[in-house]
Amino acid sequence: MLEDLKQEVYEANMRLPKLGLVTFTWGNVSGIDREKGLYVIKPSGVEYDDLKPEDMVVVNLKGEVVEGKMNPSSDTPTHTYLYNHFPKIGGIVHTHSPWAVSFAAAKIDVPALNTTHADTFFGDVPAADALTKEEIEEDYEGNTGKTIVKTFNERQLDYEAVPAALVSQHGPFAWGPTPDKAVYNAKVLEVVAEEDYHALQLTRQNIELPQYLLDKHYYRKHGANAYYGQNNAKSKEHAAHKK
Amino acid sequence: MLEDLKQEVYEANMRLPKLGLVTFTWGNVSGIDREKGLYVIKPSGVEYDDLKPEDMVVVNLKGEVVEGKMNPSSDTPTHTYLYNHFPKIGGIVHTHSPWAVSFAAAKIDVPALNTTHADTFFGDVPAADALTKEEIEEDYEGNTGKTIVKTFNERQLDYEAVPAALVSQHGPFAWGPTPDKAVYNAKVLEVVAEEDYHALQLTRQNIELPQYLLDKHYYRKHGANAYYGQNNAKSKEHAAHKK
Amino acid sequence: MLEDLKQEVYEANMRLPKLGLVTFTWGNVSGIDREKGLYVIKPSGVEYDDLKPEDMVVVNLKGEVVEGKMNPSSDTPTHTYLYNHFPKIGGIVHTHSPWAVSFAAAKIDVPALNTTHADTFFGDVPAADALTKEEIEEDYEGNTGKTIVKTFNERQLDYEAVPAALVSQHGPFAWGPTPDKAVYNAKVLEVVAEEDYHALQLTRQNIELPQYLLDKHYYRKHGANAYYGQNNAKSKEHAAHKK
Amino acid sequence: MLEDLKQEVYEANMRLPKLGLVTFTWGNVSGIDREKGLYVIKPSGVEYDDLKPEDMVVVNLKGEVVEGKMNPSSDTPTHTYLYNHFPKIGGIVHTHSPWAVSFAAAKIDVPALNTTHADTFFGDVPAADALTKEEIEEDYEGNTGKTIVKTFNERQLDYEAVPAALVSQHGPFAWGPTPDKAVYNAKVLEVVAEEDYHALQLTRQNIELPQYLLDKHYYRKHGANAYYGQNNAKSKEHAAHKK
Numbered sequence: 001m002l003e004d005l006k007q008e009v010y011e012a013n014m015r016l017p018k019l020g021l022v023t024f025t026w027g028n029v030s031g032i033d034r035e036k037g038l039y040v041i042k043p044s045g046v047e048y049d050d051l052k053p054e055d056m057v058v059v060n061l062k063g064e065v066v067e068g069k070m071n072p073s074s075d076t077p078t079h080t081y082l083y084n085h086f087p088k089i090g091g092i093v094h095t096h097s098p099w100a101v102s103f104a105a106a107k108i109d110v111p112a113l114n115t116t117h118a119d120t121f122f123g124d125v126p127a128a129d130a131l132t133k134e135e136i137e138e139d140y141e142g143n144t145g146k147t148i149v150k151t152f153n154e155r156q157l158d159y160e161a162v163p164a165a166l167v168s169q170h171g172p173f174a175w176g177p178t179p180d181k182a183v184y185n186a187k188v189l190e191v192v193a194e195e196d197y198h199a200l201q202l203t204r205q206n207i208e209l210p211q212y213l214l215d216k217h218y219y220r221k222h223g224a225n226a227y228y229g230q231n232n233a234k235s236k237e238h239a240a241h242k243k
Numbered sequence: 244m245l246e247d248l249k250q251e252v253y254e255a256n257m258r259l260p261k262l263g264l265v266t267f268t269w270g271n272v273s274g275i276d277r278e279k280g281l282y283v284i285k286p287s288g289v290e291y292d293d294l295k296p297e298d299m300v301v302v303n304l305k306g307e308v309v310e311g312k313m314n315p316s317s318d319t320p321t322h323t324y325l326y327n328h329f330p331k332i333g334g335i336v337h338t339h340s341p342w343a344v345s346f347a348a349a350k351i352d353v354p355a356l357n358t359t360h361a362d363t364f365f366g367d368v369p370a371a372d373a374l375t376k377e378e379i380e381e382d383y384e385g386n387t388g389k390t391i392v393k394t395f396n397e398r399q400l401d402y403e404a405v406p407a408a409l410v411s412q413h414g415p416f417a418w419g420p421t422p423d424k425a426v427y428n429a430k431v432l433e434v435v436a437e438e439d440y441h442a443l444q445l446t447r448q449n450i451e452l453p454q455y456l457l458d459k460h461y462y463r464k465h466g467a468n469a470y471y472g473q474n475n476a477k478s479k480e481h482a483a484h485k486k
Numbered sequence: 487m488l489e490d491l492k493q494e495v496y497e498a499n500m501r502l503p504k505l506g507l508v509t510f511t512w513g514n515v516s517g518i519d520r521e522k523g524l525y526v527i528k529p530s531g532v533e534y535d536d537l538k539p540e541d542m543v544v545v546n547l548k549g550e551v552v553e554g555k556m557n558p559s560s561d562t563p564t565h566t567y568l569y570n571h572f573p574k575i576g577g578i579v580h581t582h583s584p585w586a587v588s589f590a591a592a593k594i595d596v597p598a599l600n601t602t603h604a605d606t607f608f609g610d611v612p613a614a615d616a617l618t619k620e621e622i623e624e625d626y627e628g629n630t631g632k633t634i635v636k637t638f639n640e641r642q643l644d645y646e647a648v649p650a651a652l653v654s655q656h657g658p659f660a661w662g663p664t665p666d667k668a669v670y671n672a673k674v675l676e677v678v679a680e681e682d683y684h685a686l687q688l689t690r691q692n693i694e695l696p697q698y699l700l701d702k703h704y705y706r707k708h709g710a711n712a713y714y715g716q717n718n719a720k721s722k723e724h725a726a727h728k729k
Numbered sequence: 730m731l732e733d734l735k736q737e738v739y740e741a742n743m744r745l746p747k748l749g750l751v752t753f754t755w756g757n758v759s760g761i762d763r764e765k766g767l768y769v770i771k772p773s774g775v776e777y778d779d780l781k782p783e784d785m786v787v788v789n790l791k792g793e794v795v796e797g798k799m800n801p802s803s804d805t806p807t808h809t810y811l812y813n814h815f816p817k818i819g820g821i822v823h824t825h826s827p828w829a830v831s832f833a834a835a836k837i838d839v840p841a842l843n844t845t846h847a848d849t850f851f852g853d854v855p856a857a858d859a860l861t862k863e864e865i866e867e868d869y870e871g872n873t874g875k876t877i878v879k880t881f882n883e884r885q886l887d888y889e890a891v892p893a894a895l896v897s898q899h900g901p902f903a904w905g906p907t908p909d910k911a912v913y914n915a916k917v918l919e920v921v922a923e924e925d926y927h928a929l930q931l932t933r934q935n936i937e938l939p940q941y942l943l944d945k946h947y948y949r950k951h952g953a954n955a956y957y958g959q960n961n962a963k964s965k966e967h968a969a970h971k972k
Contacts, residue, residue, distance in 0.1 A: 023434055024427070026359065045472030074463065074471045074481060096359050098434065102441035105356040105450060113591040115656045116512065116582050133455040140459055169452055170358045184510070191509055191584065197441055198588035198683055207591060209655055212619040216626055220560065228560045229531030238560060266920055267913070269845065288958030317949065317957045317967060339845050341920065345927035348842040348936060376941040383945055412938055413844045440927055599834040601899045602755065602825050670753070677752055677827065684831035684926055693834060695898055698862040702869055706803065714803045715774030724803060 001058055001067050002040055005031055009040045009091075010053040012179035016095060017048050019187045027095040028073040030059075031179035032083055034090070037061050041079060043070035063142075074141065081145025082175065086159045091179030093186045099193035100172035103127065107168040110193045112209045117196075118217035119228075120188040122161035126151050130168035148173060161218070164189045244310050245283055245301055248274055252283045252334075253296040255422035259338060260291050262430045270338040271316040273302075274422035275326055277333070280304050284322060286313035306385075317384065324388025325418065329402045334422030336429045342436035343415035346370065350411040353436045355452045360439075361460035362471075363431040365404035369394050373411035391416060404461070407432045487553050488526055488544055491517050495526045495577075496539040498665035502581060503534050505673045513581040514559040516545075517665035518569055520576070523547050527565060529556035549628075560627065567631025568661065572645045577665030579672045585679035586658035589613065593654040596679045598695045603682075604703035605714075606674040608647035612637050616654035634659060647704070650675045730796050731769055731787055734760055738769045738820075739782040741908035745824060746777050748916045756824040757802040759788075760908035761812055763819070766790050770808060772799035792871075803870065810874025811904065815888045820908030822915045828922035829901035832856065836897040839922045841938045846925075847946035848957075849917040851890035855880050859897035877902060890947070893918045 012029040016022045025048070030041035040056045057068030063080040065072060073079070079092050103110050110125040112118060128151040135143040148165045151157075163185045164174035174186035199207060220228050227234035255272040259265040268291070273284035283299045300311030306323040308315060316322070322335050346353050353368040355361060371394040378386040391408045394400075406428045407417035417429035442450060463471050470477035498515040502508045511534070516527035526542045543554030549566040551558060559565070565578050589596050596611040598604060614637040621629040634651045637643075649671045650660035660672035685693060706714050713720035741758040745751045754777070759770035769785045786797030792809040794801060802808070808821050832839050839854040841847060857880040864872040877894045880886075892914045893903035903915035928936060949957050956963035 023430065043473065071470075071473055071481070076481075096357075098438050099441070101357055101359065101438045102445065105438060105442035106445035107450065108445055113655070114582075114587055116587065130453075130456070133453070136455055136459045140463075169356070169450075169456060187509065195584050195587045195591060197445070198585070199591035201444060201687060202588065202592035202594055202683070207593065207655075210616075210619070212622055213616070213655060216622045220626075227557075230529065230557055238557070238562075266916065286959065314956075314959055314967070319967075339843075341924050342927070344843055344845065344924045345931065348924060348928035349931035350936065351931055373939075373942070376939070379941055379945045383949075412842070412936075412942060440931070444930060599898070600825075600830055602830065673752065681827050681830045681834060684828070685834035687930060688831065688835035688837055688926070693836065693898075696859075696862070698865055699859070699898060702865045706869075716772065716800055724800070724805075 006056040031091040077141035078145040089175040091182035097190040104166040117192040127166040249299040320384035321388040332418040334425035336425040340433040347409040360435040370409040492542040563627035564631040575661040577668035579668040583676040590652040603678040613652040735785040806870035807874040818904040820911035826919040833895040856895040
């Protein structure tokens, strides 16, 4: 069942330790088959060295395990909530990568301070509110997804253009069209969080990126006029497009 | 004599350099056989590359060497004190891991600022008082254990729920039901100390975890209602437990 | 066409991940054949693991692709501008190395605070102005080169003696007589940016290098009286040149 | 000539990149044969990957090259000065390790803030004065040794008990009874500089180690009553020395 997707999700999970994003078992990636309405997720608490593609657990959009011998990630209800409310995403990753966690602990957005940020995130990566006592007791993991979605709605953010969030006092979630792209976005978040931390210690004055620079870098890589990389029509003409 | 425990303690010691917790020979792990009242500890000042299971030294709860050709760790009296006063622990680790040492040097608790902390430590990891001149001269290593135990008593902390402490101006000690779990706890302490340092530089206002979030994360992994991982009854039902 | 230069530029590009200067594909090196007026540059968005010498793209000094199946780096117009305005350089490198980016984000020069800096950079490495809205919309990558050249002109800096610049809110560019030396300079910049950051957090008073120390270290390695290394006439006599 | 010492100095040099103490060629180790009055030092500007034992250069205590095809380190006059004025040392190392350089750039001592420091350095590691214009022009490398020795004399420090110094705006020098022990001391300095930096950012109040704790840790490892490690008479009795 969903063997290709299991392989893809397995490989995306295995990139987490290679990219320095996880300690021990503290991270998980999932990927969804939107047609079947089923997603595949890492089992809970399994060491990366021991993980196998066939260990992946299949879950439906009610959050029920459909196939799998092992327990799914304890964060499964968060993944379920996000897949239900962000209908265009194909993969989700949760880590406790240390720089993103530092901003989450401080309840501070990861601000857009350099063009690497703008290449991937079209604005600040928001720190969603920490959960209230009632939200924690009622449905902790589900409400973790809910606070992210609520933050995107309140701030009128486009989840495709800002494909990550921090949950305050907890850590980062990232997503994307595929599990692999979600992992990429999680790594970018970690890198810019590190750079932002140091920039903010050097100065806190007048360093937010202006909107026109955000626009330039974001649209250089995304959408119809993108010209970064090998897979778009605009790249060839770009090199010589001026003078 | 205690060959299985020697192997177990040896392997726990060898994890220290792999986890980035030691420079040179600056760390030691021990493990106890409670029935026999004997514990096994790394010899003093031996390079990790040269260490062998049979080098482990057997010590009794009076701190006397019972078996072993080499001298035990110079921190042996600290281990003895902790085994005598924390009767439910099965392993102890001492390192000079740099982030925990930075908090120890500043004589500041490693505060509970994120859920990774709460997963392992049910509250702040205390910075025990530095030893007085008299305590140092009388019995330095023994009193290093004593200041830890005194701090837990004075603050009414449960050493099973907060399985680590800093000794001010010195460094971290961690413990657990097994030597391997003690090493795990030492690594968690190092990771959260790093994250806490950066969070505290971003802001020092209003960032302590509330008790209800500590409760949630701690009991998600510990005790009768735990549902993280593969080895408990609650995990399977958790994934779909709401909606 | 230019097979030797392609190999040289390929090898210089492959040093970037080895030196810890790039994440993913975020960096590029070029090298020029001044006689032919052609330069060779990394293709856009290709993973380092997949890169081959024959993937390198040949570009002329108008910025037009002369040979190559792939699209050149999206930063090609910046390279073109710099080669046209800094006529003595033979190689250029652009990275998003994290410490240099942190200074770029803060729009702060990387100051000359230690002798490692002076060995390579004869003074502060300037943070060139971020581009204006008009400059970005008109010709983003070309004007990225222009703001660097403008900064060197305004501050009357010698681009051979200070072979690097930050572009504010973006990141570092470095150059040199060869692609390989440009990469070396990019690494030195990253190292001194890290050291400067920490020095500036310790104190911000009275720490700029005096001119005479800059002179000493810079001319110890550069010019007719250099005596560092194996390839100059002054080295042998130096060891015993005093007492 | 001095083949064993060349091998020893070569091996000590090769430990520098393994311990993360050097970038490129920025470091050098020497070792002395006190009976012959000759010392062996790394050649100038040679990559560690290319270094061979037979490349080592033999120098006398006037600083003259006695044997060797290559130029000795440009820092040779500093080594000469230190061997002449610190008559009991057997090896010297100079690096540009980044944490020590950060303190050097800030012209701040590496303070004794934790017991790891006290195990190796019996007090603060001093930041020697930066050289004056006259000192630089007269004999830069020789006077680099002179400012270190002057600092030890003025502060009445014992160079055997505090086996390292920073040269302000430059970087660290460390020494010891052998080249290998000098490298060890250079690594300890780098580790404690990192920990001190972070401790000082957490708090600057009341964190200097008291003399009695310095005494305890230093003499636990050094001198007639040392009991750390395997090679002293006191170790065995230590484990059970109290209660």
